[in-house]
Amino acid sequence: MRRALTALVLLAAVGGGVAWWLTAPDPIPESELAGLTGDATRGQAVFAAAGCASCHLAPEDESAGPPVLAGGQRFVTQFGTFVAPNISPSPQGVGNWTDAQLINAIARGVSPEGQHYYPAFPWTAYNKADLQDLADLVAHLRTLPPSEAESLPHEVPFPFNIRRSLGGWKLLFENRDFVLQADLTPEQERGRYLVEALGHCGECHTPRNPLGGLRTDAWLSGAPDPAGDGQNPNITPAGLQWSEGEIVAMLQSGFTPEFDVVGGEMAEVVRNTSQLSDADRQAIAAYLKAVPPIESPAPEPGTGDSTAEE
Amino acid sequence: MIRTLSLAAVAALGLASVTVAQEGPTPEQQAVNARQSHMTLYAHNLGKLGAMAQGNAEYNAETATAAAASLHHLVQLDQSGYWLEGTSSEQMEESRALPALWQNLEDAGAKHEALMTAVENLQSTAGTDLASLQAALGGVGQACGACHENYRVPQN
Missing domain, CATH: 1.10.760.10 (Cytochrome c-like domain)
Structure with missing residues (x-):
């Protein structure tokens, strides 16, 4: 009994140690x-x-x-x-x-x-x-x-x-790793870098799981606005039917194809994207045309809706 | 039999008129309709200018001047009765105006002033040449966006 207890305590200590080690920060090595x-x-x-x-x-x-x-x-x-x-x-x-x-x-x-x-x-x-x-x-x-x-x-x-x-x-x-793994043209790759890495578009346009993790299975398919008002739109080809030229124009001027002007946080985003080169805005548009079309709202994983998996 | 039928018809008519009366737009709905229609008219005229600015239509000084003049009229229309209390996005499904608008009416007013200035600039330069139109239209877009940024729901 006593031995079993000791083993348990030891195991817990080791488990705790492993957890402590696993949850430790992981900085980029100085050498890099x-x-x-x-x-x-x-x-x-x-x-x-x-x-x-x-x-x-x-x-x-x-x-x-x-x-x-x-x-x-x-x-x-x-x-x-x-x-x-x-x-x-x-x-x-x-x-x-x-x-x-x-x-x-x-x-x-x-x-x-x-x-x-x-x-x-x-x-x-x-x-x-x-x-x-x-x-x-x-x-x-x-x-x-x-x-x-x-x-x-x-x-x-x-x-x-x-x-x-x-x-x-x-x-x-x-x-x-990048979410979109596919054979991409250099332009689409540049767009993927701008959207997924620097632009962090997925932070607002991708739904989250209950713990706040991004649902990459529903990448860019729209999400409730975190401030609690309305919906950030689906920008996959299933939701955004604009031409590449129209996407570029919006990123440059804020004007949508209907000549509405985007608002909310997107107004801030346009302040940034208007400073990019035309080639970079074009790359973003090319990438957005290459992501898988996902209807919104995307079905929750594990709800038995197998059509979403195909 | 005929009497019963006609009674039924009268009753049905009465019911129908009651239903119609109930389905007429409320003052709040009228206000939302009016301001959204106003926005549509902005978009219609911005579209003519935007097509030229974005290179989808050939620049034409006359068309540009006319569209800019329409915008100049629109921006001066009296908007009293548009922004009724009780017509925010939290109170009406069809509304995209955030409650914050009513808490910051002074700021919203200042943003509208800025829009008026931008549209005046557009009106006086749209007919000069394409570059002037592009520059002035950019300013109008920023003025529209400034209000949408703080006071409009992204999407219902």
Whole structure:
């Protein structure tokens, strides 16, 4: 009996140890980052494509000129309210971080202190970004105006406030491969990179499972708006019947083919995509035409609707 | 028999008229219809200009000036009665106007002022040349988007 108990305790300890090890942050090794030199000018295009300003500008900051990434915008979700931090190059922001720390924050969701970030910050998409692009992005961030605003804490209740549990979330839901695996043209590949990695379009246009993981089986097929109002549209060919030219025009000007003007968060997105090259907007359109058409709402997995699997 | 039938007919007619009366649009529905129709008229005229700006139609100074003039008329139409209390997206299925609009009427008004300025600029330059039209139309799109960004549901 005593031996059995000891074995159990030992097993639990080992199990706990394994879990602790599995949920530990997983930064990019120094060796992969050594020798990278960022180009701030190139980084400006990465910055626009990645949409950093959309979330990290101060609330209601509509001023022209270089963006002040003071943070403070609030994002209400079913798990709690997340507050975007100051990521300007100041002591209150990320001014004292090394390049490696910044790249690991963006691409691995790990803070300089080794804490997991919540996936409200789309490192789940940026994890597919080229390291050179990230080095350029970091170089660009360092050229922006500093802000002395203090970052505010997230308002996330138990149990989601246990950061370590995000390690488990990462194990279950982080995907470092592209969702669309197919024979793609170089243009479609560029589009896949812009949509799936930098643009993180799936964050709003793909439905989530009950734990907040993206349902890649229903990729880009539309999702309830996280703010609780309405629906972010299906942008697979089943939902979006625009021509490639019409998609390009919307990304450039905000005008839909019906000459409505997109609103909500998409207005912010157009502010970014209007800064991309025509070739990049065209690549996004080509990719969107290549993703599998999925009717929305996509049936939940395991509901016995086998037609969705075909 | 005939009397019974005609009574039934009268009763049916009465019922029908009651139903019709109930199905007429409420003031709230009328307000939503009016403002959505207004938006459709914007889109119709923006479409003529957009076709030229996007290279899908040849630039024609006369057509551009006429469409810009229509927009200029539209943007000045009296909108009182459009934005009734009780007509937000939370209160009416067909409405896409967020409740936030009614909490920020002053800001919404300022955004409409900005739209008026952008449309004035469009009216005075649309007939100059294609590049001027493109630039001015971009400004109008941004002004439309500014209001849609804060005060409109993405999609019902």
